[in-house]
Amino acid sequence: MHVLLSDFDGRTGHPPRRDLERWLAQEASGEEWKRIADHLASCRACEEYVEACRGEQEALEARSPPATFAASVLARAASGAAPRPRWPFLLAASATAALLLIAVLLWRPAAEGERWRGAAAVVRVYLEREGQRALLGDHRPRPGDRLRYEIALPPGQRAYAALVALESARALPVLPASRAAPPFEIAGTSFLPGSAALEGGAPARLLLVIRPAPFAIDSLLVEAEFAVRQGRTLEGVAHQLLLDPEAP
Amino acid sequence: MVPGLAFPIKPPRPPLDEAAIAELYRRCGALVLRRCRLLLRDPAEAEDALQEVFMRLLRYGASLEGERVPLSWLYRTAERCCFDRLRRRRREEPVDEAALAREPTPIDEALGSEAREVLGRFFHRLPDKLKRLALLHYLDGLPQERIAVELGWSRRTVGKKLRALAERAVRWKSGART
Structure with missing residues (x-):
């Protein structure tokens, strides 16, 4: 507005x-x-x-x-004295920035009345290229690569996850690929089903959102776009990655 | 089916060079600095915070749309820098509220007494969201509708929280801690 x-x-x-x-x-x-x-x-x-x-x-x-x-x-x-990226929406300008992140999800009451007690989710991002898979680490993603997300939750915890892309202020679903699909229910240590295939194009941010309660992808996209426009944080962002094919 | 990422091409903001930083500093430097001074009550630290704002701009500015960096973005970033500094300072040393009340900044002269109290010696007691509310209301003089847009609240919520803030300021002034 x-x-x-x-x-x-x-x-x-x-x-x-x-x-x-x-x-x-x-x-x-x-x-x-x-x-x-x-x-x-x-x-x-x-x-x-x-x-x-x-x-x-x-x-x-x-x-x-x-x-x-x-x-x-x-x-x-x-000289490297620049401030560290602010959690969670501001992003390092380089695609080779630290890509393994331990994210602490925000505490909030679950719908059933149980409490989500600040569970820690460990996220690992793997890059698949020419039949090989490796932790993203310092590898720079490029068109043709695929990214796979492995999420580890503490024993007994259950959560819901989705991967969305933000290009400029527009949010798009990636995993699941449909706005109408539900988020993935996760527990223990597992890979997010599917992978994100990189096809190049304009710079975009990939946001992995993990929340303790189910949510609608469509609503998440609206929330993400609102957060970008307002410069606000988006709840439950556990990992983010800048994809910039033009980056040096 | 493996979902793909096919992004429409939209050029990002070009990286800021020395000339662009200097130009932005000429337009907005003092405005951002006076906000930092009001929040930090320390001229030297405020100038350091101003540099930090521009460094954050270098780092994150590519995500901004359009050619110009809006003042509102600089203000929000300055507030985050200052809130972080205030938190660090508070961990390291107890807050002397009386001293805060005695440390005037240029902008204090333009504020009413309630605003000076809330933005001065009681400011550190507020959670970040209420700090922003206090700044938008007392410092920027924005109407409630615009504060609602800035904070993502309803206008009614803004009104309720402002009333609560004013009541809290009265209680604090009378010596009550909560």
Whole structure:
């Protein structure tokens, strides 16, 4: 849902502070830009706020010029000081990043009234190429490869799993391949039925979702797309992998 | 049948180079920094958090759609960086709420007294989701409908939680711990 910048506060008549900041950040355009500009021309308080922000930007640039800041960020990133990926939706940019992950599923009550006690699922991803199978590890997946997922749950635990792909903000079912199919019920240590055959194309993320209760694939896809649009986390993501045929 | 992955081609955001980072910093640097300063109450740590936001952008920015990095993405990322830092700080040393109340930031002047209390000395007591609610409401001044969209809640839920937040602030101010 796109929210217009011009949601002026009904009580005060001022635009929300966030919108003044978006205006400063040059995110407003056309009619939205004009409405804020008109308001600023006639509102001393908002104009002062915007001017204060501009002053802070000037002071910041005097202290740390943009070119210096950018060089410093790139140098820190290159030195490996970059932050670790945030659980679970933000993803390492490289397809050769760590691909074996121990995921702790979120605690939540099960439908039957039992409790899912933070069970740990161990996920192993195997790459199948030319009749050989190996842990994905540092192998870089390429078109023609197949990926197989092995999931180990603690004894006595039961869960439901599905693999979905996200390209840009669109979610697609992979395993099971149909939106109408139920997720796979898993217990103990087992492979997810089937494999994901890589056919190349645009970069995409593969998300393995494991939840303690059954869920509908169709709903999961809607949830995933919503999570991407909102920058939110998706519940139960136990493993994710970036597939980027163009990656160096 | 073995399911395949045939993705329609859609080019990702090109990697950010030095010029693109500098341009984004010119547009949004101080805005992100003032948010970090408000949250961390420590100018030096806030500048470090600002760098961390841009490093996260380098790492994760390819998943963003469109040509421009939206301010809202930078704010959300800054909040996550700062929340992580606050948690680490809290593990290492007890929080001095009185000191937090005395550490003004440039944006404090633009806030009302309730907002200053909630975003200042009581902020660390809130769970992350309520921290975001407090920021969107007290700091950004967004109407409830837009907060609902940002947080994925109903407008009614936003209203209820804001009322609860205000009541909690009053209780805290009067000395009650919960």
